Amino acid sequence: MIKSEALTKRFGQTTALDHLSTSIEEGCIYGLVGSNGAGKSTFLRLLAGIYRPTEGSLTINDAPVYENSKLKQDIFFIPDEIYQMPGGSMDSMARIYSSLYSNWSTERYTELIKRFPIQPERKLSACSKGMRRQIAIILGLSCMPKYLLLDEAFDGLDPVIRVAVRKLIADDILQRGTTVLIASHNLRELEDMCDHVGLLHGGKILFQRELSELQQGFAKIQFVAKPLPAREEFAKQLDIISFKTSGSIAEMVVRGNPHEIQQKLERLHPLLCESVPLTLEEIFITEMEAVGYDYNNVLF
Amino acid sequence: MTTTTSSSNPTNSEKLFDRQMLRLYVNTLRQNILPMLIYTVCLLLVTVFPTFSQGNSVDPYDPYSYSVSASELNTVNYVYAILCFIIPVLVSTMLFHYLHNRLSVDFYHSMPVSRTKLFLSRYFAGLTFLLAPLALSSLLCILCQQFLYVPLLSAATIWQEGLGNLGIWLMMYTAVFTFSCMVAVTSSNVIESLVYSAAINGAVTGIGVIFISYSNTLYGIRVSADPTFMLSPYGVIARIIDDVYNTRSLVVSLVWLVLAILGVFACIWLYRRYHSEWAQQWGRQSIFSQIMKLLAGFLMAFILGSSVLEPVFDNRVLLTIVSALIGAPLGFLLVEGATGKGFSSLYKSAKFIPLAILVCMICPLFLATDGFGMVSKVPEAKDVESVEINHYSDIIVYARYYYDNGSYTYVSARENPVLTTPEGIELIRQLHQNALEEQDYQGLKGNNIEFTYETSHGEITRNYSFAESDLPLLLELYCQPEFLQQTQPVFFYQPEVLGSVTVSDCTTFPAGSIKQENYAQLLDAVRTDLLTMTSDRLLDYTADPAVGYLNWNIKQKTTDPEIEVLLKELPYDRSTLVIRSSYKTTLALLSQWGFEVESTEQLSKIDSVSILMPEYSDVSLNLGLAYSNEYYPSYIKNEDQIKWQLSDPQQIEQVVAAASPIRTSVACHPLYLNFTNESGEEVSHRLYIENSTLLSILKDVQLPYLLSSSELNDILSPLTESNWNYAHWMEQDEVFDTQTYWSVAEYARQNDLDWFSGKTPEQLNAMEQTAFYEPGEGFPLYSNYASMMD
The missing domain is CATH 3.40.50.300 (P-loop containing nucleotide triphosphate hydrolases)
Known part of the structure; x- marks a missing residue:
């Protein structure tokens, strides 16, 4: 070892x-x-x-x-x-x-x-x-x-x-x-x-x-609902790492077991709720963002 | 918590010299075979072929057409020496070049090989690269010499000399290479490796020579740089290059070989502490690099001070201060720039620049304090065990050659007496004290004497010029029994080595030969008489005139091995002892044997007497009681010589009677008694006569005036200035040309010099007539004088 x-x-x-x-x-x-x-x-x-x-x-x-x-x-x-x-x-x-x-x-x-x-x-x-x-x-x-x-x-x-x-x-x-x-x-x-x-x-x-x-510890969720709940609503139940919305669609990366996350989100009665595992690259970027090392800090 | 900084791990123990080591060694040889083959071929070309050519020009069966000594065979030593400065440094850098590149250092240090093994395999490969071609070259040269020089030189001599040289070079190459490896395994780039390797192999000698150079600018100080050459490999090579194979070189080389062996352990220790991340770094700051920069600053300050700035400053203290202020930072920055590939890391090391300046300030401080009080130190009499004297005078001519194994070898005369008596030591101390009071910094005033005290604290050597006022002390010194016994040839002659002893009368004509069975008795008598000489009579040929001469001739060859040994050890060749009237024992003995040396019968055989102007060597003071010069007619027949010829027998008799065999002051003319010897040859004997005496005898002959020693003192200072360059050899018709030149008297008047007191009318007249000085141009007459006394 x-x-x-x-x-x-x-x-x-x-x-x-x-x-x-x-x-x-x-x-x-x-x-x-x-x-x-x-x-x-x-x-x-x-x-x-x-x-x-x-x-x-x-x-x-x-x-x-x-x-x-x-x-x-x-x-x-x-x-x-x-x-x-x-x-x-x-x-x-x-x-x-x-x-x-x-x-x-x-x-x-x-x-x-x-x-x-x-x-x-x-x-x-x-x-x-x-x-x-x-x-x-x-x-x-x-x-x-x-x-x-x-x-x-x-x-x-x-x-x-x-x-x-x-x-x-x-x-x-x-x-x-x-x-x-x-x-x-x-x-x-x-x-x-x-x-x-x-x-x-x-x-x-x-x-x-x-x-x-590692992959089991993160989930990328696509959530569709009308009306779309606010981020705070989601945050009550989920450990949100990133959250984006576009109309009625919310895309979020959440830390936790994907199956448990799916179950929690079902309670919000979405029109659509899909969960996919993150790639290693996405996990890397996510974790780096958490420690302040993200592309938003890179000047172009 | 454990760290892995220590490599003393039980699992790490391994056999050092195993197959893996052998394979590493072979791989290293293989990787570098091409450059080393090229080097070997070049080495053979520059050593073997010249040796062959040199030897090919010799006819070994005709020893009279060419003579050679064993040491002359090895002119290739110069090649080996030059290469020893360069090649080991290059080889070490080449073999450890992998440490200068990140990729290669990763490669080698990731391998399952200990650093010790990695180092040793390359170290031994380096030794192979260096020593194998050297040995091959030497052996081929020896074989050439054996083929070409025997029987002129014996094979045993050739092999002994050749193998001796080879042994010493093998050791010195090993030393230089080892210390270069020490640097190579700590350096980050090629420049560092090369520069620092050269520095480590010569720095100590360099610093030592610099300090000794500064010391020797101090008044009277004479420190030999010889010991400092032994303190570094480069210094040793520079010192032994002219005579490689001798006992001292062997001992010194062995010492450096031992240091090199210890150096191998140091190399391993250093290499194991080498950090791989140092590779390819430029300007890495380590204590070693800072020391190197300080040394560079010191060296640059010295170079500036002794070359560029030296003509600008008269004051040595100011010179060294300015040199330090400019040179120290300059040297520092040169090394910084070279090893740092620029000055990007200067901000880290800049703080050491003031330190470099401070280090260099030791030099002006040293000079300003007269070597920290060294100049004015006169050892106490009670501390002095002995004092060795080196007087640069005619004693040196008592040298000889002897024939040995096909060549003539020069043996230098014993010219350095050692005084141990309190009287002798006290005389030297008085002379020393006088010199300190005289403060003759330019060394113009007198004879140059060097003496070395042997004290309980070590040796102290001083070198001074002594003024005319010190002459009485010098005469007293020269009459010390210890001095006489260690300088006069008769004290070294033994009856067995004498070939013949002839007697000449007071006119220098032969009066007969001494029988061999009387040699011992004669030597005893002469020695007894010499030891009675006193300082008041030494140069006073009026009070104690020369009444005859004993000519001692040494055997040149012998078949007796015991006598051969005596001849080899004999420091003197033939000499002529002046018999003074006070040598009662000797005169009585000669009279007993029928020699009437005081007879002047032979005076009539003198055809003429040539009176010449003194030359440079004639200005030297000679306090000897014997001499060994013989001159031939061709010398005085030289048309360029300024001379006066006497053929009147009465004048000749007067002049010869007033002459002395040895010059008694600087104002002496050489005299040549010209006659035809029994073999029909025209020969000359040389005597000297005081200018004042000559003027009083030859009142009808126009003769020049010669300056006394005190008068020479007055003009010596101008002589050392630039107008010295305009001095020229006098022609005969210029001697009395007072139309073109100022006369001696005019010069004295123009310069308000008191040269007229105590002079005879003849002297005053001669002063008015003798050409001396061309205003604005210089001193034509005295162009042959460099100082009052040599």
């Missing part, structure tokens, strides 16, 4: 992570979302052993990560920007990784090469951004890690490769119980892949839970 306690990381005067405490179970696909500068990449780099925590602790199975080369054998980090080793190719990188990771699987590497349209001897400098990301994923999976850390995992990948990568990761989790952490702004993709989500803002975890549970 990945566990952090009061994890803090400062860069000079800037606090990237501020007493972040969380735990991530083994075998889950954890989506790390957050605003720009929330600390997602910092958290991943701490987990990869690149950064040293300023305060607090970060452990995997009760062992600290930093300068723990034995533990790092089970961790593979794919950053948002892939390093191009001068004069390197996928094969030369594979040689390096195979010499460092004791779990390196040449069979897996060979198998993955066949699946992806990449020439292993091609120089990295001659590869596109997407191709380098594919290479990183191939190499990472070939290291057979227990913990796969992905920062903007699918950035630059075409839709076909995205699907392939998602499938590979899912297979890995199923077969080997790999724990995957993905930091991304592509919430739609995360929604399809992840079973756990954590929202970071200002260096702290705003919330973290199972995706299904």
Whole structure:
């Protein structure tokens, strides 16, 4: 289990992570979302052993990560920007990784090469951004890690490769119980892949839970009635996050169990009352608005 | 709550030198193989081929056509030295360049490798890159030399010299590389890595040299910069470049190798504290970077003060203050701009600029307080254990060469006597005190003497020019038995090393040779007589005239190994001892052996006497009791020489009788007694005669007036000004050209100088006739004088 306690990381005067405490179970696909500068990449780099925590602790199975080369054998980090080793190719990188990771699987590497349209001897400098990301994923999976850390995992990948990568990761989790952490702004993709989500803002975890549970905690309601009750009428019974009206139609986002919300609204005798679950993106925006981080504050 | 700042984790224990380390090492070699191959090829081109060419020009079977010593073989040391300044710094920056880029540092630090292992694999790869080509180059050069120089030099000598050099370079390259790595694993960008690596490898020496330079501008202070060169790797390289393989270099290199080994641990410690987020940062403020900027400010202040601003300010204190005010911020900002890629972070570090200025203000304070009181310090007699004297005079000519293994080696004379007696030490203290009172900052007034006190607190070295008024003290010093025994050649000669000893009469003509079995007895007698010399007689050849000469000739070669050792250790070559009338023991012995040195029978053999003008070297005061100069006719036949020829036997006799073998003041003419020797060669012996004496003897000959030492003192100050550049060599017909030039007398009158008191009529007449000064142009006659006494 990945566990952090009061994890803090400062860069000079800037606090990237501020007493972040969380735990991530083994075998889950954890989506790390957050605003720009929330600390997602910092958290991943701490987990990869690149950064040293300023305060607090970060452990995997009760062992600290930093300068723990034995533990790092089970961790593979794919950053948002892939390093191009001068004069390197996928094969030369594979040689390096195979010499460092004791779990390196040449069979897996060979198998993955066949699946992806990449020439292993091609120089990295001659590869596109997407191709380098594919290479990183191939190499990472070939290291057979227990913990796969992905920062903007699918950035630059075409839709076909995205699907392939998602499938590979899912297979890995199923077969080997790999724990995957993905930091991304592509919430739609995360929604399809992840079973756990954590929202970071200002260096702290705003919330973290199972995706299904998260989605069950919000409802988007379309309510039609003549006359339409005032917002206050609704607010008596519901925890309203956002409320818009257009004539006889009210659209509102409400926190709570959608089924219970539906039941409460039926008492108001609507002409129409429909409830749909929020997407992760909508949840993200909603929660961000709650902490004052919304697009209305962005000047155009 | 636990933190992960410590890496002492039980699960983290790993074997350091394992297959993973080997693979990292090999990968590093592979990644950087191309630049290193290029470097190796270039190194071989600039070392092996020149060595081969140099050796190819030698005929090893003809030692007389070319001589070479073992140390001369290794001119490639200059190449190794230059490369040692540069290549290790570049290699360290190259190998740890991944720390300067965020992407690469993420890559390497995310790998399941400890930082220790990561560092060591690259460190050893760096050593391989540096030391393997060096060793290959050296070995190939040695092989070339063996092929080309044997039997001129033995193979053992070649290999010993070559491998010795190689060992020292291997150690110094390791040292420079290690300290560069220390910087590389803490720096955020390439500029920092390069600049700070160079600084750390030379800063201490640089600072030391600067302080010593300032110290040596203080009156009388002489501090050797030599020790400071040993305080940094760059300093060591600069010091040993001319003579790499010797005991001192070996010891110093070993010390630096040990420091380098300790440095490896420091590197690991520093690297483990390196924060990955530092990568690619420009202008990162750390205590190390601030120290570097302070040092840069200090260095810039010194550079400005000793170059650009130096001609502007006469006052040294003011010069250093202005240099500090301008140079300190300038140096600081230069490093700030270079390592910060601009001045965006200047607001963070600007507060250190006043500190840089303050640090530099130590220099003017140092100068204003005369080195914090160092200048005026005269050690107490009770604290002085001994004092070593270095007098820059004719003693230096007592040098010799000896033939050793195919080459002639110069052995410098023992010119630094060490006095331990209270009397000798007190004389030096008095001279020291006089010099402080004299305040001759420009060093114009007299002989230059350097002495080093050995005290219970350490060494104190001072260097002063002594005025004419100190001559009595100097004479007393030179007559100290300790001084005589450590400077006069006869005290070093042993009967076994003497090839021949001949006697010359008072006219310098040969009077015979001493038998070998009498050498020991003669040496004892001479030594006894020399130790009776007193200061009042040393330069007074009237009271204690020269009555003859003993010519000591040293064996040049021998097959006796014991004598060979003695010859190698002998500091002096041949010399001629002046026999004074007071040397009773010696004269009695010579008389007993049938030598009548005081005879003037040979005077008639002198064909002529040439009277010359004194030259620069002739102005030097010589307080020796012997000399070793021999001149040939071609010298005095030089048409450019200003000279007067005497051929009248009566004049010759008078002049020779009044002459002395050694110049007794600055106003002495060199005299050359010209005659034909037994082999039919035209030769000359040199004597000296006081100008005043010559004028009184040769009243009918128009001769110039020579300035006395006090009169030279009066004009020395103008001589050091710009019109010194207009001085020129006199021609014979210009000596008495008082139409074009002011005469000596006219100059004295125009400048209100009291040069007329106590002069004889002949001298006064000569002063009126001798050309001296061209108004607005300078002193043509005395262009050969640089100071009163050398």
